[in-house]
Amino acid sequence: MTLYIDSSLRACLTLIGLWALIGVAGLLRPMSVGFVGRMLFPLGALCGLALAVVAVTSLGAPPEQAVLKVGLPDLPMHVRRDALASFFLLLLGGSSAGISIFAAGYFRRGEGTAPGLLCLQYHLFLASMGFVLLADDAYAFMVAWETMAVSSYFLVTTQHALGEIRRAGFLYLLIAHVGAIAILLSFGVMQGGSWQFTFDAMRGAHLTPYWATAAFLLALFGFGAKAGLVPLHVWLPEAHPAAPSPVSALMSGAMLKVAVYGVLRATFDLLGKPEWWWGLVLLTIGLFSAVYGVAFAAVQTDMKRLLAWSSIENLGIIFAAVGLGIVFYGVGMDSLAALALIAALYHSLNHAFIKSLLFLGTGAVLHSTGERNLGRLGGLIHRMPWVAWLTLVGALAMAGLPPLNGFVSEWLLLQAFLFAHEVPRTFVNMILPIGAALVALSAALAAYVMVKFFGVIFLGQPRESALARARDAGVLERIGLTWLVLGCISLGLLPTYLIGALRIVVAQFSGAALPRTGAPWWLLAPLAHRQASYSAPIFLIALMSSVVLTVLLVRRLYHYRVRRAPAWDGGFGRLDARMQDTAEGFGQPIRHIFGALFAVKRDLPSAFDPSPRYRVFVSDRIWQWLYVPLGTLVQRTADTLTWVQQGRISAYLTYSFTTLIVLLALML
Amino acid sequence: MKPIEILTQALELLAALAAAPLFLGWVNQCRAWLQNRRAPSIWLPYRGIRKLFHKDAVIAANASPFFRLAPYVVFGAMVVAAGIIPSMGTRLPFTVAADAIALVGLLATARVFLSLAAVDIGTAFGTLGARREMMVGFLAEPALLMVIFVASIISATTALPAIAESLATHRLGLYPSLAFTAIAFTLILLAENARLPIDNPATHLELTMIHEAMVLEYSARHLALMEWAAALKLFNYACIGFALFLPWGISIGTGSPLSLLASIPLLGAKLTVTGAALAFIETISAKLRVFRAPEFLAIAFMLAVLGLLVHLLLGA
Numbered sequence: 011m012t013l014y015i016d017s018s019l020r021a022c023l024t025l026i027g028l029w030a031l032i033g034v035a036g037l038l039r040p041m042s043v044g045f046v047g048r049m050l051f052p053l054g055a056l057c058g059l060a061l062a063v064v065a066v067t068s069l070g071a072p073p074e075q076a077v078l079k080v081g082l083p084d085l086p087m088h089v090r091r092d093a094l095a096s097f098f099l100l101l102l103g104g105s106s107a108g109i110s111i112f113a114a115g116y117f118r119r120g121e122g123t124a125p126g127l128l129c130l131q132y133h134l135f136l137a138s139m140g141f142v143l144l145a146d147d148a149y150a151f152m153v154a155w156e157t158m159a160v161s162s163y164f165l166v167t168t169q170h171a172l173g174e175i176r177r178a179g180f181l182y183l184l185i186a187h188v189g190a191i192a193i194l195l196s197f198g199v200m201q202g203g204s205w206q207f208t209f210d211a212m213r214g215a216h217l218t219p220y221w222a223t224a225a226f227l228l229a230l231f232g233f234g235a236k237a238g239l240v241p242l243h244v245w246l247p248e249a250h251p252a253a254p255s256p257v258s259a260l261m262s263g264a265m266l267k268v269a270v271y272g273v274l275r276a277t278f279d280l281l282g283k284p285e286w287w288w289g290l291v292l293l294t295i296g297l298f299s300a301v302y303g304v305a306f307a308a309v310q311t312d313m314k315r316l317l318a319w320s321s322i323e324n325l326g327i328i329f330a331a332v333g334l335g336i337v338f339y340g341v342g343m344d345s346l347a348a349l350a351l352i353a354a355l356y357h358s359l360n361h362a363f364i365k366s367l368l369f370l371g372t373g374a375v376l377h378s379t380g381e382r383n384l385g386r387l388g389g390l391i392h393r394m395p396w397v398a399w400l401t402l403v404g405a406l407a408m409a410g411l412p413p414l415n416g417f418v419s420e421w422l423l424l425q426a427f428l429f430a431h432e433v434p435r436t437f438v439n440m441i442l443p444i445g446a447a448l449v450a451l452s453a454a455l456a457a458y459v460m461v462k463f464f465g466v467i468f469l470g471q472p473r474e475s476a477l478a479r480a481r482d483a484g485v486l487e488r489i490g491l492t493w494l495v496l497g498c499i500s501l502g503l504l505p506t507y508l509i510g511a512l513r514i515v516v517a518q519f520s521g522a523a524l525p526r527t528g529a530p531w532w533l534l535a536p537l538a539h540r541q542a543s544y545s546a547p548i549f550l551i552a553l554m555s556s557v558v559l560t561v562l563l564v565r566r567l568y569h570y571r572v573r574r575a576p577a578w579d580g581g582f583g584r585l586d587a588r589m590q591d592t593a594e595g596f597g598q599p600i601r602h603i604f605g606a607l608f609a610v611k612r613d614l615p616s617a618f619d620p621s622p623r624y625r626v627f628v629s630d631r632i633w634q635w636l637y638v639p640l641g642t643l644v645q646r647t648a649d650t651l652t653w654v655q656q657g658r659i660s661a662y663l664t665y666s667f668t669t670l671i672v673l674l675a676l677m678l
Numbered sequence: 679m680k681p682i683e684i685l686t687q688a689l690e691l692l693a694a695l696a697a698a699p700l701f702l703g704w705v706n707q708c709r710a711w712l713q714n715r716r717a718p719s720i721w722l723p724y725r726g727i728r729k730l731f732h733k734d735a736v737i738a739a740n741a742s743p744f745f746r747l748a749p750y751v752v753f754g755a756m757v758v759a760a761g762i763i764p765s766m767g768t769r770l771p772f773t774v775a776a777d778a779i780a781l782v783g784l785l786a787t788a789r790v791f792l793s794l795a796a797v798d799i800g801t802a803f804g805t806l807g808a809r810r811e812m813m814v815g816f817l818a819e820p821a822l823l824m825v826i827f828v829a830s831i832i833s834a835t836t837a838l839p840a841i842a843e844s845l846a847t848h849r850l851g852l853y854p855s856l857a858f859t860a861i862a863f864t865l866i867l868l869a870e871n872a873r874l875p876i877d878n879p880a881t882h883l884e885l886t887m888i889h890e891a892m893v894l895e896y897s898a899r900h901l902a903l904m905e906w907a908a909a910l911k912l913f914n915y916a917c918i919g920f921a922l923f924l925p926w927g928i929s930i931g932t933g934s935p936l937s938l939l940a941s942i943p944l945l946g947a948k949l950t951v952t953g954a955a956l957a958f959i960e961t962i963s964a965k966l967r968v969f970r971a972p973e974f975l976a977i978a979f980m981l982a983v984l985g986l987l988v989h990l991l992l993g994a
Contacts, residue, residue, distance in 0.1 A: 388800065391742045402744075409790055412776075412783040421779050424823070428830055431990055440990050443827060444983060450782075450823040454816035457786055461793045461812050470800030471740060533774065541835035548775035552761065553784075557754035564899055568731045572746075577738035579801040580894055591797075591805035599813040603972050 018068035019076055019091040019144070022099060025061045026140040029054060033133030040126025043118060050129050051114035052486075054136065058110055061103030061140070065096045069511045073518075075146060081153070088208050090146035093515040094279070097355060098143045098271045104497060105263045105362040106136055112370045112490025113256035115483070116377065122169035135161040135260065139268050148197040148207040155193065159186040162265060165257040166249050178248035185245045189235030193272070196228035200280050212280045222281050226288050229276040230295075237269035237325045240299040241632045247306070250318035251382065255373020258314060262321045263366035267358045270328055274351075277336065278520045286340020290438070292333030297445055299326030300452040305604040307459045309597035309628045312382050313372045313467060317365065320408065320459055323452055324361045328354050330445065331423050334430065337442070339522055341433055348524035349536055350426040352512045357419035359508070360501055364407045364416060367494035368463075371401035374483040374491070375467060379476070384462075384593035389472040393480040398468040400491040405464040407498045409457035413546040413553070415501035418534070420453055422509075425542055455600075462596045471587040503546045505534050594626055601628065609634060686767040686929070686938060693945070694760035698913035699723035699906065701949055708957030723909060730902035738799045738895055748795030749896065749903040755788040756910040765917040766941040767929035768839035777836040778826045781918075782819060785870075788907070789815045796892035807891025810968060814876060814888065817975035818866050824982035825859045825866065828989055829922045832856070838921055846925035855989035860923045862981035864959075867915045869975055872908070874960040876971050916952050924948060 032054050039045045073092035081087050091099075113132070117125055138157035145151035163186070167179035201207055202215030217225065231242070238246040250258045273292075277284045303322030310316035331354035338347035372382075374397045381387055391398040407414035412421075427449065430442035472478060483491070501508065506529070517523045529535040535543040564570070579585045601608060609629045615622030654665075703720040710717035719725075737745065761772045762781050776784070793808035793815075830836045832853060833844035845856075869876040872889035879889070893904045921928075927944035929937040966974060 389740070391744065392740070406787075406790065409786070410783065411787045411790060412780050417780075417783050421783075424779050425836070428827065428836065431831060440987060443831070443986055443990075446827060447820045447824050447979070447983070450820040451816070454786065454819035457790055458812040458816045461790055461797070461808065465794055465797035465805075465808065469742065469744065469794060469798040470805070541837050541840045542777055543774050543837065544777055544780050545775035548772070549758075549780065552758050552772065552775065553751075553754055556757045557750045560750050560753055560757075560903070564731070564903075568899060569734075570899075572735045572737060574739045574741075575736050577740065577799045577801055578736075578895055579799075580803055585801060587800060589802040590800045591802075591809060596805065596809050599809060599969075602969060603813075603817075 017074060018064050018071060018096075019074040019089065021064045022061065022068075022091055022140070022144060023078075023089065025057050025064065025103075026137045026144070028057050029133045029137040029140065032057070033130040033137070036126040036129030036133070038126070040124045043125050046125040046129045047114050047117060050133075051110050051117075054133055055107045055110035055114070058103045058105075058107035058136070062100050062107065063103075065100035065103055066511075069093055069096045069100070070514045071096075078150075081149070085149055087150035087153075088146035088210075089144045089150065090209070091144055093518040094271065094274060095143045097359075097512070097515045098267060099140060101267055101359050101362045102136070102139055102143070102264050104359075105366045105494070106260060108363075108490045108493035108497070109256050109259045109263065109366050109370065110490075111493065112259075112373070112487050115486030115490075116256055116373060117254070122171065123164075128165070128168060131161050131164045132257070132260075135165060135257075139264055142268055143271060146209045148194075148201075148209070148212075152190070152194060152197075155190060158265065158268070159183070159190065162257070162261060166253040166261075168254050168257070169252075175252040178245075178252040182245040182249040185235050185242060189232040189242070191232070192228045192235070193232030196225050196232060196276065199225040199228065200276075209280060213282070217281070219285065223285065223288070225281060226277060226284070227291075229273060230292070233269040233272040233276070234295070234329075236272070237266050237329065238299075238322045239295050239325065239329060240302045240322065241636055243299065243303070243322045244630065244633055244637060246322055247310075247315050247318040250321070250369075251312055251314035255314070255369050255376060258317075259366040259369035259373070262317070262369060263362040266321060266325055267362055270325070270332070270354070270358050273329070273332060274519065284336045284340060286337050286435075289333040289336030289338075289340060292336060293330050293442075293445060294333075296326045296328070296330030296333055297448045299323070300330060301448055301455075302326075302607065304452045304455040304459060305600060305607055306628075306630065308455060308462065308600040309594075309608065311384050311593040311597075313375070313384055313387070313463065314369070314382055316384070316459065316463055317368050317372065320456065321361070321365055323456060324357065324365070327423070327449060327452065328357050328361070330449065331357060331419075331426070334423070334426055334442075334445070335520075335522075337430075337433060337438075338426070339520060341435065343429075343433070344522040345524050345537070346426055346429050347520070348513065348516045348522040349422060351516045351520060351522065352509060352524065352536075353419050353422035353426055355512050355515065356422060356505070356508065360407070360415045360419050360498075363494050363497040363501065364404050367404035367491060367498065368401060368408065370487070370491055370494070371397055371404060372467075374487055375480075378480045378483070381474070384466045386474045387467045387472075387477065388470045388587065388590065389468070389477065390480060391468040393477065394468075394482045396482050396488050397491065400488075400495050401468065402464060403495045403498055405460040407502065409460040410453040411457070412544075413502050413550040415498050415505075418502060418505045418544075418546070420449070421534075421544055422536065423449060425536065428542075458600070462593065466591070466593050466596060470590050473587045473590070503550060504531075505546060506531050509534065509536065597628075601626075607631065680769075682935060682938070683769045683771045685935070686769050687761060687771055689938065690763075690765055690767070690770065691757065691761050693766065693942075694910060694913055694917070695757065697949070698909040699727060701913050701916065701953055702909040704950065704953040705912075705957050708954045709960060712957055712961040723905070727902045727906055730897075730905070731899050733898040735898035735900055737897070737900070740799065741895070742798055745795050745798040745895075746900065748791045748798075749900040749907070751791045752788045752795075753903040753907040753910075755784050755791070756907045756914065759784050759788075759914050760910060760917075762838060763914055763917045764839045764842045764921050764928060765945055767938050768843050769929070770839055773837055773839050778830065778838050778841070779823070779836055781838065782823055782826065785911075786815070786819060788911070792892055792904075796895075799895045801895065803887070803891045803894050807888055807894075810888045811892060813968075814869050814971055814975070817972055818870050818978070821862060821975055821979040821982055822866050822870075824979060824986065825863045825922070828855055828859045828982065828985045831986070831989060838918075842921040842925040842928055843930050845922070846928055846930060853989070854992060855985040856923060858981050858985035858988060860919075862978040862985065863919055863922065865974060865978035865981070867919065868956075868959065869971065869978070871912045871915060873956070875963040875966045876974065878965050913949075916949060919952070920945070920948050
C-alpha cells in the first residue's frame, strides 16, 4: 500500500487534524442539530474508521519519527508512531467510529451545551487522545494530555445547570490534575539529568534503580489516576454518569485505555527494563481494583454508575495482566511475559468495544425513558428490541462468556497465571496462582453484575407505567450499536489474527516474544507445547448446532404449540411489577458477603409509619477514610495560611522582596 | 480425525444424554432407601421428561423471546459440555476447541441464560432464584477454577483429556494435593447442582428454593429441557470429578475400541458408587441458610488453595 510505505505517521496526523477541523466546523452553525448531527459526527466516524484502517496496516511497520515545527519557538513537537501507538490508535479509531455514528443520532437541542460547541469539545477530545498516542516528547505529551483532560471536563459538564454535575466535573478535573502533576514529575525524573525532554533522550538516560523506581511509581500514580485504579477511582463513578452517554462511552472505552498506554510506554519503553517487583505492585493494585470495582458495581442502582464501577474492575484486570507480564519479564520468562501483555492489550481492546456498547445502550434507554435509575426500568425488551438484543451481546461479552470476546482475554490471562508458580522467587510463586482465583472471582461477579444490569433494565415487568411509551433507538444509533456488536463478535471469533498482530506489538515495545506455534487460523494455541487450545469458531458452531438440532428435534418429534396465559407465579396471583426484585434487592447478597467494603446506611421506617419507606444507601469507605480527611486537611491548611493574604499592597511588596533576596542568596 | 475418535466422541455424547436422567433417578432411589421411604422407579425422570414433551406449552403473557430461547441454550450448552469432558475415552476431537477453562465458561453461559430467563417474567420467585443462583455461581466458579488449576499445574496443561491421561498414567495412588481438591470439588458439585445442603431439589418452599424457583414459570417442553439440562449438569460434574480424581480405566491414547468398550461398565460402576455417596451426603446433611452458602463455598475455595500449596511445597 502506498499509504503505508509513504508514511502512516503522516496519515495518522492528518486524520487527527481532520478531527480537530471537524470540531471547529461545528462552530459555523452551532445551533443546528441537523448540520452537526447529520454531517459532522458521521464525518468524525469516518475519520475514526480511516484511523483504525491506517493503524491496522501499520501495526507491523517499523517505527517512524517526525518533528513538527509548531508550538513554542525552539520547542518543536516530536511525534513517533510505533506498533504500541498503532494498536491504541486502532482501539481509539475502531471504538470511536461506532460511538460517533451513535452520537450523530443522539445529541439533541436543549440538553445543556449547544450542539456546535459540543461537537468542538467532542472532536478535540478525540484528537487529543490521538495525539497523546503519537507524542514523542514530554512537552507534546503533556499538552495533548491536558487538552484531553480539559475537553473531557467540558463534555462531562454538558448539563452544567445541575449542581451535582458541576460537582462531578470538578472532582474529575481535580484528580486529573493531581495525576498530571505526577506524570510531569515522572518525566522530570526520567530525563535523568540530561534536561532533554524528548522520549528519545529518556530512552537513552541511565537511571539508578532507585530513581527508576521513583519514576515508575510517579507514572503509576499519574496514569493510575486517569485509569481509575483504587484508591484514585473516586472520580469515575461520578463523572461517567454525569456525562452524556456517547461521552461516557468514549471516556470509558478509549480514555481509560490511553492511561494503560501511558503505563506501558513509561515502564517498557522509556524506563527500559522494568524491575520484576514493580509487576507485583501493579498486580496487587490491579487485582484489588478488580474485586473492589466489581463488588461496588453489583450494588449500584444507577445504570451508568454500575457501568462506571465495572470499568474500574476491567481496568484492574488489565493492570493485573500488565503486572503479571512485568513479573515474568523481570525474571526472564519472556514468552509468558508476552502472553500476559497480549492478554492485557487484548482486554483493553475488548473493553473498549464492550463498554462503549453498554454505555450507548444505556444512552438509548435514557433518551427514550428519561430514567437512569434501575428501580424505574424493566421490561424494555418488548419496547426496544433492537437496543435490548444488541446490548445483550455486550452484557454476555462483559460477563466473559465464550465464544464472545471477553472470554478470550480472560482465557489468555488465566493461561499466563497457570505458569506463575514457575517464577523463581520463593513464596511469591505460591501466592501468584491465587491471583488467578481473584481474576476468576471478578469475572464471575461480572456475570452477576451483567445479569442484574440486563435483567433489571430489559427483562421483567416495566416498573413504571411511563415505560410503555418507550421507543426504540433511531437508525443512526442502531448502526453505531451494531458496529460495536460486530466488533465484539469478530474479536471473539477470530482472536488468532489479532494475537498474531499483538505478538509483533509486544515484541516491538518490550522485546518479549511469544514464539509462533504454527496453529491454524481457527485455533488459539499460544503455548502449543503446553497443550492448551481454544477455538471460538468451532465452539460457536458446536453450541449453535446443538441448540438448533434440539429445536428441530423437539419440533419434529413432538410439537411446538404454545399457549399464552397470565404468569403462574406459584399460584399466588395478583402479580404486579412491585413484586420483582429491585436493583437494591438484586445486589443484596453482595452487600451481605462483601459487607466489609461498603459503608451502608439504612433508613428504616417505624412500625407505625403510615407511608413507610425503606431506603438503603451504599457508599465507598475510601471516600470517608481517605478523601474526607484529605479535604479537611487541605481546608485547614488553607485557613491557617489566609493570614498571609493581608490585602495590603505593602505586605505583598514585602513578600516579593523577601523572595528576591532568598533567590539571590541561593544563586550566589 | 480417525473413526475411533469420532466413535468416542459420539459415544460419550449419547451416553451422557441417555444416562443423565438415569443417574438422577439412581440418586433419588438411593435417597429414598436411606430415608426409609419407598423408592420411586429409577426410570421416573425419563417418564417425567417424556410426559412434559407431550404437553402443550403455556408461557406467561409477558414472556419475551428470550424466555423461549433460554431452555434450548441451557440444554445445548450442557450437551456441548458433555462433549468436552472425557468420561470413557480421552480421544475426543472436539476438546481441541475447548479446554477446562472454556468448560467453566460454558457452564457459566448456561447459568447466565437460566438466571436471565428467570428474571424475564418478573415474578418475585424468579428474581429471587436468579440472584441466589448467581450468588452461588460467582462463589463456586473461582473455587472450581482453582480445583482445575491444581490438576492443570500437575499435568502442565488445561486440556481435560490430557489432564485425565497424565493423572491416569501416573503411579497408582492419589496425589496429596488432589485429595484436598477432591473434597473441594465435592462441595462445589453439591452447590452447583442445587443439592443439599445449599439447595433442596425436593422442595418448593420459597425460603429455600434456588433452582426450582427459577424454572417455576416453565412448562411442557421448555421445562423438560430444563430438567434434562439439570440432570446433564449433574452427570457432567460427576464426570469432571472422575476425569480429575478417578481417571483409572478410561480409554487412553491409541486405545483400541475394546478398551473403549471396557470403560463403559467402569463408568457405570463409578456413577453407581458416586450416586450412592451423593445420596448419603444429602441424607446426613441439613439445608444451610442461604447466607451460610458463602462460608460453605469459601471452605471449598480454601481447600482448593490448600491443595495448590501442598502441590507447590511438596511437589506432589
